[in-house]
Amino acid sequence: MTNHELPPLPYDYDALEPSISEQVLTWHHDTHHQGYVNGLNSAEEELEQNRENGDFESTPAAMENVTHNGCGHYLHTMFWENMSPNGGGEPEGDLATRIEADFGSYEAWKGEFEAAAGAAGGWALLVYDPVAKQLRNLKVDRHDLHALWGSHPILALDVWEHSYYYDYGPDRGSFIDAFFDVINWESVEDEYQTCLDHFE
Numbered sequence: 010m011t012n013h014e015l016p017p018l019p020y021d022y023d024a025l026e027p028s029i030s031e032q033v034l035t036w037h038h039d040t041h042h043q044g045y046v047n048g049l050n051s052a053e054e055e056l057e058q059n060r061e062n063g064d065f066e067s068t069p070a071a072m073e074n075v076t077h078n079g080c081g082h083y084l085h086t087m088f089w090e091n092m093s094p095n096g097g098g099e100p101e102g103d104l105a106t107r108i109e110a111d112f113g114s115y116e117a118w119k120g121e122f123e124a125a126a127g128a129a130g131g132w133a134l135l136v137y138d139p140v141a142k143q144l145r146n147l148k149v150d151r152h153d154l155h156a157l158w159g160s161h162p163i164l165a166l167d168v169w170e171h172s173y174y175y176d177y178g179p180d181r182g183s184f185i186d187a188f189f190d191v192i193n194w195e196s197v198e199d200e201y202q203t204c205l206d207h208f209e
């Protein structure tokens with residue numbers, strides 16, 4: 010059984026200021042993300058115990074806890090990697106070409122992604138869909154609702170209130186703008202290349 014652990018942030022807690030404050034990043038990583046890691050571990054322990062005992066009464070609820078906390082853990086891990094104090098700008102190379110091919114233009118992709126981020130009750134994701142072999146934007150509620158099975162996130166933006174309310178109040182749009190100032194496009198390009206290597 011895997012014992013999931015909280016990965017360290019790939020930069021200091023104050024490294025993303027002023028886009029994200031040291032206080033918010035500390036709470037978000039150390040408390041919220043840690044909570045999803047703990048929740049995933051305990052849900053998996055419960056499933057294991059139920060299998061050993063042959064008693065599956067609490068198993069469906071534990072399965073829900075696996076997807077809620079597992080998606081929370083995985084998406085937060087990607088979210089941290091998707092940002093950098095040296096971030097910002099626009100995608101380059103193969104990813105830029107693919108965004109233009111699949112969305113029409115960078116501006117059209119960005120407008121669609123921002124619409125998802127403005128409306129989501131969880132996350133806006135840029136994903137690679139290996140069935141259709143195309144990039145898509147998804148609007149995800151909580152951590153695991155309105156997912157597209159099989160798709161691989163390559164850019165994740167957390168729009169839960171714990172992600173921005175302390176810094177921006179109800180002005181989620183300013184937080185989304187600030188996120189674009191710190192996007193680590195190299196990390197997105199790396200994830201995209203991994204998808205190409207596997208599926209194309």
Ligand SMILES: [Fe+2]
Pocket residue numbers: 037041085167169171172
């Ligand atoms: Fe979060």
